[in-house]
Amino acid sequence: MEHQSSELIFRRLGIHSQQEHFVYMREDCHVCSSEGFEALTRIRVNYKSRSIIASLNIIRTDILNPGEISLSESAIHSLGIRDGETLRVSHLHPIQSLSHVRSKIYGNKFSADELDEIITDIVDGNYSSIHLSAFITACAGHRLDTKEIISLTKAMISSGQQIHWNKDIIVDKHCIGGLPGNRTTPIVVSILTAFGLTMPKTSSRAITSPAGTADTMEVMTRVTLNMDEIKKVVEQENGCIVWGGTAQLSPADDILIRVEKALDIDSEGQLIASVLSKKASAGSNHVIIDMPIGETAKLRSIDSANKLKSEIEKVADVVGLKLKVLITDGTQPVGKGIGPVLEARDILSVLRNEKTAPQDLKERSLMLSAELLELSGKVAVGLGMTQAKLILESGKAYQKFVAICEAQGEFKEPQIKGHKRVISAGNSGKVIRIDNRKLAKVAKLAGAPFNKNSGIDFFSPIGKDVMKGQALYEIYAESKGSLEYALEYLHSQQDILTIQNH
């Protein structure tokens, strides 16, 4: 006996399907026969005056009773519905902007209006992962020209909130591609704000890497602040280092980036639009871009880096950002720690000018700070490094860091704990190559960043001579299960580090 009404009672099942909305309906509901079981059907789900689009999954057991319907967690959050309330489902009319995506696939250029419509639909949750993937693929491989990249960047800025600061100069930095342990941001923010410039840094949590700046900072302070709190901290300390999620900056970027990572594809145009839309939305106007290059980094060659540099500078100029790109070394991890607590330890060690502080992390942070000081126009060209060193080595940067943390809510000393496993050299020789991606993956599978203590303590840089059996790095894991999971992966890989026999 088919359930006849398009109105059903909602019951939460608790299924978190990440960003795509799903609707769960019993097989015997007439909507299922109308919409069909065979196609990858999307339907419209209506609740009071709200409405979302969701992909249909069919329930064949009694986890739902006749007349009941369920939704994935993101869909519930979007509609704000509670158990026992009534939903109505209706047929989904074609999403107009998808015809623009098809037009691009057939070889046409995107107009600014078309990109606006596409980005609006993406932010509204109207694109399934299939549609997002098609859009990303259609833009990849240099298929966006400069004009289109500019339009995409502007559309992404308009798709969310924009923060306005009442200062002329707002400095910012970004690193393209994750280099394990390259946690320079907290040190750079401390130096720049101690100098007197304004650096309201909003950062993300890691998606596929073992830590993002927000994850690492969360070890030492609060990072989830609302806009009022953020503004207060910046007012007081010239800066902050917080999670950007509450600010709703370039929300299309957050949606697209997850699919791009699942595809693992380079889309230069989208990369530029992603970075610049986030910076412009954050109200920044002077931006340093750190671009590490290396065989296992995001940018593989000096040629591809220079092409990207040239394109991003063009677009930055049009959207009103004063931007400088720095091409740096991406062949190995930076610092010793990979993972939130271990990176936090390194950051404090550099800020406190400890003798055992990782020098490469210190040098890179100073270099980026120097360039940013000079880019702001407030320090003469050539004097940035001296100024940065002074601020760091005098202890002023550390004082500022603690002040920022306390303004954000607290300053906590990181505690390192958990299960450990030393990974040793299988042969004697010299470390000649490090696979950054695989090393980062070991740290991630050990539980980082979700488990803050998980990660890797790394002490075998390129050029180091090691003896067979000598410790190369140490894996930290909060749970035995995660440690085993990481080791299972590690043992399946030959070349995380390459040690060449003498």
Place this chain on the structure above:
Amino acid sequence: MEHQSSELIFRRLGIHSQQEHFVYMREDCHVCSSEGFEALTRIRVNYKSRSIIASLNIIRTDILNPGEISLSESAIHSLGIRDGETLRVSHLHPIQSLSHVRSKIYGNKFSADELDEIITDIVDGNYSSIHLSAFITACAGHRLDTKEIISLTKAMISSGQQIHWNKDIIVDKHCIGGLPGNRTTPIVVSILTAFGLTMPKTSSRAITSPAGTADTMEVMTRVTLNMDEIKKVVEQENGCIVWGGTAQLSPADDILIRVEKALDIDSEGQLIASVLSKKASAGSNHVIIDMPIGETAKLRSIDSANKLKSEIEKVADVVGLKLKVLITDGTQPVGKGIGPVLEARDILSVLRNEKTAPQDLKERSLMLSAELLELSGKVAVGLGMTQAKLILESGKAYQKFVAICEAQGEFKEPQIKGHKRVISAGNSGKVIRIDNRKLAKVAKLAGAPFNKNSGIDFFSPIGKDVMKGQALYEIYAESKGSLEYALEYLHSQQDILTIQNH
């Protein structure tokens, strides 16, 4: 307290997620922290010696107990696991063939080996819908050259079973794009097999249209036969009209076609590979392709049809198919019925030579039969139509049809029943345009083909003069709910039929 083991007890939840495999794990399982919540994670699920890849969804309620894990229905079917048995999850290593997809996106050509690897991974269920979408998009918009289309076709043939018949000539037909009510196949098969040629027709069920040949035939006979049964029927009657699903022909096609329909994008290369791989796998060697063209058909212009015709003929030649393309009218539905039972009624009416039989369905069936008879070489060029007419009008085709049905298991007379609603003209004038896609959608939302009695009885062809209030067509629905659902859609559309005032 995190669950420590990668081994969990399976429990079925009954979630049918269509073709993509999903794995459901509790949030407190360590694998979730290792793999991460943020990315669109895929993991490997192992059961005994079998293994599949599934997309991770996280459970936040107690629909799963600690230590338990669940899978979507397709994944359960793939692994053959039962409640209470143990599964082991492990990290997914990168799918190698995806690098070929990326290479294509960056502008390189596919090699034959690369396409083989991609198609093998697709058939093994290793591609998520995101990956399938990227592959399809990368091939769309004329991005496959003839060589690549040939390689893709061959890869798709090798990906499944191939049927071998012990006859020299095996005839077949295919229609590109669904034209509502264009159910010529059963009539053509009856004529060709009555003549003495072998036509073992395997057909599909509808994915997004209101009926497929298998759905319509199922009203009158059994269509789900295994290979042995199929061979027996063909041995006895020279042909069959069955569902192709049991034969495992070009399984990659079935997977790709669902995503292509969700994207609604034209990929000429994939269309050719899809059609020809199915025909070649079925053992056919003489094939007629019906290509209706019209503003609301799949092929919009004579130019695009001719391009496709030229390309498909080239590829067919290389894969050993003798093929002829017929460009036909695609501006309006064929016959009166749209939907399984209503189309079955039309088919029988033509075969029985009833005066009220739809003449357009009769003419098109005769034309296709005539061309196929001549293509086979067994009837001289120019004599096909006479031969076809003779067989149909003498009643021999009908006798053959009944014999085929009985050999397949039974012959049933279709019964028309259900709720009906007449749709009337809003103004007087002449019917000048019919939107085939929208009309088909109304039939589908009324419940076709899942509800066999649902559909449309259409009697307002282009050129017909109608008075305001006159019946244009009648919607049939098995349930009131489906009827309302179809009407809701209908009332939101202005231009299903366009009636021009005199």
